[in-house]
Amino acid sequence: MTGPRTSRYARDVAVVAFAQSDHRRRTDELSEVEMVMPVLHRVLAATGLKAGEIGFTCSGSSDYLAGRAFSFTMTLDGVGAWPPISESHVETDGAWALHEAWVKLQTGEADTALVYAYGKSSPGSVRDVLTRQLDPYYLAPLWPDSVALAALQAQALLDAGETDEPALAAIAARSRADAAANPHAQLRGDVPQGDYQVRPLRTGDCPPVGDGAAAVILAAGDLARRLCERPAWITGIDHRIEAHGLGLRDLTDSPSTRIAARHAGLFDAPVDTAELHAPFSSQEVVLRKALGLGDTVAVNPSGGPLAANPMMAAGLIRIGEAAARIHRGASDRAVAHATSGPCLQQNLVAVLEGDAR
Amino acid sequence: MSKEPVAVVGIGQTKHVAARHDVSIAGLVREAAARALADAELAWADIDAVVIGKAPDFFEGVMMPELYLADALGAVGKPMLRVHTAGSVGGSTALVAANLVAARVHRTVLTLAFEKQSESNAMWGLSLPVPFQQPLLAGAGGFFAPHVRAYMRRTGAPDAVGSLVAYKDRRNALKNPYAHLHEHGITLERIQASPMLWDPIRYSETCPSSDGACAMVLTDRAGAARSPKPPAWVHGGAMRSEPTLFAGKDFVSPQAGKDCAADVYRQAGITDPRREIDAVEMYVPFSWYEPMWLENLGFAEEGEGWKLTEAGVTEIDGDLPVNPSGGVLSTNPIGASGMIRFAEAALQVRGQAGEHQVPGARRALGHAYGGGAQFFAMWLVGAREPAS
Numbered sequence: 056m057t058g059p060r061t062s063r064y065a066r067d068v069a070v071v072a073f074a075q076s077d078h079r080r081r082t083d084e085l086s087e088v089e090m091v092m093p094v095l096h097r098v099l100a101a102t103g104l105k106a107g108e109i110g111f112t113c114s115g116s117s118d119y120l121a122g123r124a125f126s127f128t129m130t131l132d133g134v135g136a137w138p139p140i141s142e143s144h145v146e147t148d149g150a151w152a153l154h155e156a157w158v159k160l161q162t163g164e165a166d167t168a169l170v171y172a173y174g175k176s177s178p179g180s181v182r183d184v185l186t187r188q189l190d191p192y193y194l195a196p197l198w199p200d201s202v203a204l205a206a207l208q209a210q211a212l213l214d215a216g217e218t219d220e221p222a223l224a225a226i227a228a229r230s231r232a233d234a235a236a237n238p239h240a241q242l243r244g245d246v247p248q249g250d251y252q253v254r255p256l257r258t259g260d261c262p263p264v265g266d267g268a269a270a271v272i273l274a275a276g277d278l279a280r281r282l283c284e285r286p287a288w289i290t291g292i293d294h295r296i297e298a299h300g301l302g303l304r305d306l307t308d309s310p311s312t313r314i315a316a317r318h319a320g321l322f323d324a325p326v327d328t329a330e331l332h333a334p335f336s337s338q339e340v341v342l343r344k345a346l347g348l349g350d351t352v353a354v355n356p357s358g359g360p361l362a363a364n365p366m367m368a369a370g371l372i373r374i375g376e377a378a379a380r381i382h383r384g385a386s387d388r389a390v391a392h393a394t395s396g397p398c399l400q401q402n403l404v405a406v407l408e409g410d411a412r
Numbered sequence: 413m414s415k416e417p418v419a420v421v422g423i424g425q426t427k428h429v430a431a432r433h434d435v436s437i438a439g440l441v442r443e444a445a446a447r448a449l450a451d452a453e454l455a456w457a458d459i460d461a462v463v464i465g466k467a468p469d470f471f472e473g474v475m476m477p478e479l480y481l482a483d484a485l486g487a488v489g490k491p492m493l494r495v496h497t498a499g500s501v502g503g504s505t506a507l508v509a510a511n512l513v514a515a516r517v518h519r520t521v522l523t524l525a526f527e528k529q530s531e532s533n534a535m536w537g538l539s540l541p542v543p544f545q546q547p548l549l550a551g552a553g554g555f556f557a558p559h560v561r562a563y564m565r566r567t568g569a570p571d572a573v574g575s576l577v578a579y580k581d582r583r584n585a586l587k588n589p590y591a592h593l594h595e596h597g598i599t600l601e602r603i604q605a606s607p608m609l610w611d612p613i614r615y616s617e618t619c620p621s622s623d624g625a626c627a628m629v630l631t632d633r634a635g636a637a638r639s640p641k642p643p644a645w646v647h648g649g650a651m652r653s654e655p656t657l658f659a660g661k662d663f664v665s666p667q668a669g670k671d672c673a674a675d676v677y678r679q680a681g682i683t684d685p686r687r688e689i690d691a692v693e694m695y696v697p698f699s700w701y702e703p704m705w706l707e708n709l710g711f712a713e714e715g716e717g718w719k720l721t722e723a724g725v726t727e728i729d730g731d732l733p734v735n736p737s738g739g740v741l742s743t744n745p746i747g748a749s750g751m752i753r754f755a756e757a758a759l760q761v762r763g764q765a766g767e768h769q770v771p772g773a774r775r776a777l778g779h780a781y782g783g784g785a786q787f788f789a790m791w792l793v794g795a796r797e798p799a800s
Contacts (some may be wrong), residue, residue: 065515118468118469119475125498127496128784128787131653131786132656136653136654137655138667139666139671139672140652140654142652144495145494145496146495151494155493158508158512161517162415162511163414164511187473191473293491295491296488296491297489299479395476396476396479397479400479401482
């Protein structure tokens with residue numbers, strides 16, 4: 056094999072290493088730099104690369120979670136950007152930082168990239184904070200929170216007969232049972248479904264609020280093979296956005312996910328694994344349909360965002376978890392998905408493949 | 413492998429003002445985007461992806477505004493990426509968009525940056541207290557004034573150099589219909605008599621707070637061939653970052669800025685920037701940063717930058733015009749300021765800069781910086797397609 060099976064791009068680029076923190080409800084004793092640094096050290100150690108040897112660095116985070124402007128400038132100090140590095144930042148989930156880094160590698164200007172993302176939700180009320188990402192003139196003044204909006208979507212699914220409450224509870228139970236094998240997950244094992252938060256969503260249908268960080272290293276071509284025994288080749292990656300207004304969208308479907316999946320080549324061949332950034336159990340129903348996933352696909356074997364959902368890192372973690380399964384031979388072709396915005400407004404799909412065995 | 417050549421075929425700006433009460437944030441960005449499309453004679457459907465940048469979300473009080481702006485920018489069903497690299501973001505955003513074309517991931521990309529500072533208060537947005545970190549309650553001027561002092565001490569530059577820069581940029585702004593400050597009757601004496609804010613920075617040597625947006629349409633070689641107006645070609649582009657604070661950091665001339673410029677010149681085949689570059693759009697939010705960056709960008713030897721300014725070299729009719737548009741000193745919608753530098757450089761080599769056109773400009777540099785002088789983004793554009 057000289058490369059992945061279905062690459063459609065100028066260069067073959069792979070995820071060669073992944074690391075994440077233990078995701079926790081609170082990390083009062085840690086600054087963001089202190090939370091990110093061990094993860095950066097672990098992912099670099101996995102490849103033997105030093106920060107100064109990385110061709111491009113890109114991060115994802117949000118000032119609104121940090122509660123201050125330019126919050127990422129301090130975290131950059133944790134990377135050790137001296138001598139100066141080629142670096143950029145996206146104000147959203149790190150999955151989009153990975154996309155920016157992947158494009159940089161496609162230009163040939165870099166052969167390796169370090170991508171990291173982090174978020175501390177514990178200092179504030181993340182439900183309140185997320186209302187600030189809505190239309191500032193017509194929607195945000197009403198303070199509709201993220202759980203209420205997800206509940207609207209869940210109710211639309213119930214009304215359309217696409218799912219029912221026991222099926223949602225089963226998604227939640229499966230996720231947390233799978234998470235029992237994931238030492239980084241925040242909620243693991245037998246977690247009660249609990250009371251209604253906003254009907255029809257119960258506590259178990261909602262993600263835990265927590266703090267965490269993740270990092271990935273990308274490498275191109277033969278270098279990827281030298282750095283990783285079984286690289287997870289990115290054979291396709293694409294992201295799409297939908298209208299912001301919920302009244303303009305069919306909440307039981309995710310056309311942006313479907314378009315992204317088509318451009319990423321997902322439908323060219325079957326996948327065995329799907330890591331979906333579905334913070335609410337009901338959103339897994341929407342994504343399964345958009346991605347055409349059958350019952351044979353292992354969905355969120357890591358436990359997914361229902362077990363750990365560190366804001367701005369949870370999407371990057373999906374790519375990392377899918378890649379890690381390919382690295383260790385548990386998957387040959389996987390799809391990873393990340394989302395941003397209310398009710399799955401913006402979605403990224405990446406297809407990852409290992410060399411044939 | 414070779415990269416796809418990248419061309420700027422459409423540029424649009426809003427008239428920058430202190431407060432655009434007549435439009436929403438969405439209305440503001442759409443105005444700039446529509447003008448860029450009209451300039452390129454393209455329609456919304458011709459755009460494959462949108463890359464948007466702005467400075468901190470606290471400046472408008474909207475978290476991740478790209479979500480809400482997807483509709484206004486015709487991005488529904490398309491990829492939309494949000495970039496944030498502090499004050500350099502407008503430049504970084506253009507470079508991220510250019511890379512999408514260079515990598516042949518997309519063919520035609522709309523890139524846009526904005527700030528609607530009247531929606532909130534930038535000084536407040538920059539002054540939120542952070543546990544365990546030194547507060548910068550004096551705003552950006554308080555942070556940068558000591559570094560200007562260091563420059564003056566190091567180089568022996570006379571006190572008047574800062575006001576010369578402001579006098580030049582404010583006069584240039586009078587030739588630019590989109591510039592925020594149009595100070596008719598401006599004199600050097602008035603600038604020198606303006607109040608001292610952060611010694612040695614006077615009121616008239618600081619940038620305004622503006623509402624505004626800037627957009628560009630970037631495309632590949634085939635797209636450039638269809639362009640109704642001359643394109644500007646990207647000959648080189650780079651970003652560099654270094655930590656905010658560390659022992660040994662040179663705030664007067666950061667290494668990241670030197671490295672970034674060197675990378676751009678290498679890509680563009682420039683060996684003598686002072687002779688080979690015809691116009692510079694430089695990020696100068698406080699007037700003294702013109703002589704400082706002249707040295708950092710390799711246009712002057714260390715300690716000599718102020719002599720170029722004093723001798724009139726950087727005037728619009730000088731040997732190396734700097735900020736013919738009026739620069740950040742005349743127009744500062746923070747998140748857009750870097751992209752305006754990149755766009756104004758492109759206007760110069762397209763011959764489309766109107767009254768502030770530098771005659772015969774063939775190669776121009778767009779420059780942006782941000783954070784505590786730690787993030788740098790630059791591009792060099794030319795009138796000719798680069799040799800591949």
